[in-house]
Amino acid sequence: MADNKLLLNLSHNLREVLEDDEYYDITIEVGNDPYIKIFRAHMVILHYRSPYLRRTFSTNKRKNDGTLTHIKFPNILPEIFQIILRYIYGGVLPLDECDTSDIIKILIAANELKLQELIILLQSFLIENKSEWMKQNFSNIYRMIFENNSFSELQKYCTDLISEDPVKIFESPNFSSTPEKLLVALIQNDKLQMSEIKLWDYVLKWGLSQNPELPSDPTNFSKEDFNTLKNRLQRCIQFIDFYDLTSEEFYKVIPYKKIIPKELYKDLLTHFLNSNNKKSEPNEPNIVKDIENNKSKSNVIENIKENKETNPVSNIVENKPVAKIVEDIKENKPITNIVEDIKKNELERNIFEFIEENKLEQPIIEVIEEPSKIRNKPEPYIIKEIEENSPNEDDNYYKKVIDSKIITYRHAKLILKWINKIYMKNMNNMNNTITSTYTSYFSKWIYTDTTNNTTNNPNSMNITHTTHKLKLLLRGTRDGFAPQRFHNVCDNRFHTIVVIKTHNNEIIGGYNPVSWKSDVSYSITKDSFIFSFKGDGNHILSRVVCDAYATYNVNWYGPSFGVSDLSLREGNMGVCRQNSYEKPIRGTTDDFYATEYEVFQIVGI
DSSP, rough: OOOHHHHHHHHHHHHHHOOOOOSOOOEEEEETEEEEEEEEEOOHHHHHOOOOHHHHHHHHHOOSSSSSEEEETTSSSSHHHHHHHHHHHHOOOOOOOOOOHHHHHHHHHHHHTOOHHHHHHHHHHHHHHHHHHHHHHHHHHHHHHHHHHTTTTHHHHHHHHHHTTOOOOHTTGGGOEEEOHHHHHHHHOOOSSSSSHHHHHHHHHHHHHOOOTSSGGGGGGGHHHHHHHHHHHHHHTTTTTGGGGOOOHHHHHHHGGSSSSHHHHHHHHHHHTSOOOOOOOTTHHHHHHHHHHOOOOOHHHHHHTTTTTTOOOOOOOOGGGOOOOOOHHHHHHHHHHHHHHTTTTTHHHHHHHHHHHHHHHHHHHHOOGGGGGOOOOOOOOOOOOOOTTTTOOOOOHHHHHHSSSSSHHHHHHHHHHHHHHHHHHHHTTTTTOOHHHHGGGGSSSSOOOOOOOOOTTTTOOOOOOOOOEEEEEEHHHHHOOOOHHHHHBBOOSSSSSEEEEEETTTEEEEEOOOOBEEEEEEESSSSOEEEEEOSSSOOEEEEOOOOOGGGEEETTSSSSEETEEEEEEEEEEEEOSSSSSSSSSSSSSSSEEEEEEEEEEEOOO
């Protein structure tokens, strides 16, 4: 209490210095005509309280003739500067007495003066105490917030706010003036409640509005027009999950295929090869028209043979003869062989339609390695892809595919999507070009690896590889729950996913991009996260905020994230108390009992 009283006295005395007309050595002109006010201040105090003023004084040395230093701040209102000056001298800020609009003005002025301590304080105050006002005045403030890189907390708050009700931005009359930074933040936000096709439509609308000189019809685009739009949207497109589109929705993307990276577009065509709903383009060859008219397989094959001299289908990679492809089809060769023959062809989706229409006596799947490991089907094996939102699929089948007793295919796909966003964001921040193959990397089919792959080099990422695997390293009921067992198996392994099932059927877990150790240390990373899945289909994602305490390495604990944010300990017991991650992932801080847990490594990343 005595210390507080001394600080209050010091604050009061310094404010008295500000009000005193003696000893000042600088004048500050604030405002614009006709409302200008001159403030008197002391360079030594301003020098140590404001980095901006410190730099200003270093370039404007004090004159030896006794003339006072004079500086101007025309963009700050005098009454706002008065509040800031009292804060600089006495460390007091009467925010409860200020209108919220004035607090916003104080924030802008604090940013101009580079008062970082004040910027952090004001952001927290607005979020915690003025959230309703900000919701009501959102359209008036969000541009200002995203135009200033210092307002990171407000940017996150606004992004979450918009994600819950994106229409307030996407359908606003001023959508075209939305800052690119806000648009990218929205696309990356895991809470965004919008389908991917709507997101694509809005991103496209925004891009076209930034370049009003472009034709409204993409069929009238020149090469330069496509390049213009591609350059405008390159930061946005990499975060759109095209793999979540339906085949019919993907058809809407095709006219703009030239703004999508080539490798990504090829992968997308392969992904949608089993669509039954694609539309025909005007200049498609007879093979497609024949299929759409339900002609028999023999008629279609004859059509290919008869037109092979003029039909674009004959211009297949490395000029492979159409007759050879027909023979492959007739002989029921594995789909992977056929795909490789035609993979780079512009008309590959049409060929795929032909293959699909004739079924080859089995359904079709996205191309994967060794599909016989997934289902017991004799070759030729063409396995139907499981749609993410298919209501009739049994979760036991998904578990069989990913070899997990805890999570389903849907869970795994969501976790990998979160990881994908981290890596794309990191690469984007490094101003590197993200290859389209890598953009699609985590959206590929997931299946159990039965090979003895011991890759554990964090630098071994192969972004040209287009499939990846979740390799099961450890299962509690199979390998034991002892912490020592975990470290024997998982130490020095990178890119691991831990999933735990608790005694009350909760599913919780975490992702660790760096290696596990046993040396009684914390690992540093900004890319780890923890999560939980609820029975109602909802989830909680909590990213690390104290990256110096991302994971805890000690041989008497199993996998441990943060300072007890998620930790599995001796005897199947665990704790989950929020400290180092942004939010708690359980509704209670009570200890839990793990009935099962699994550790997977992402092989190939």
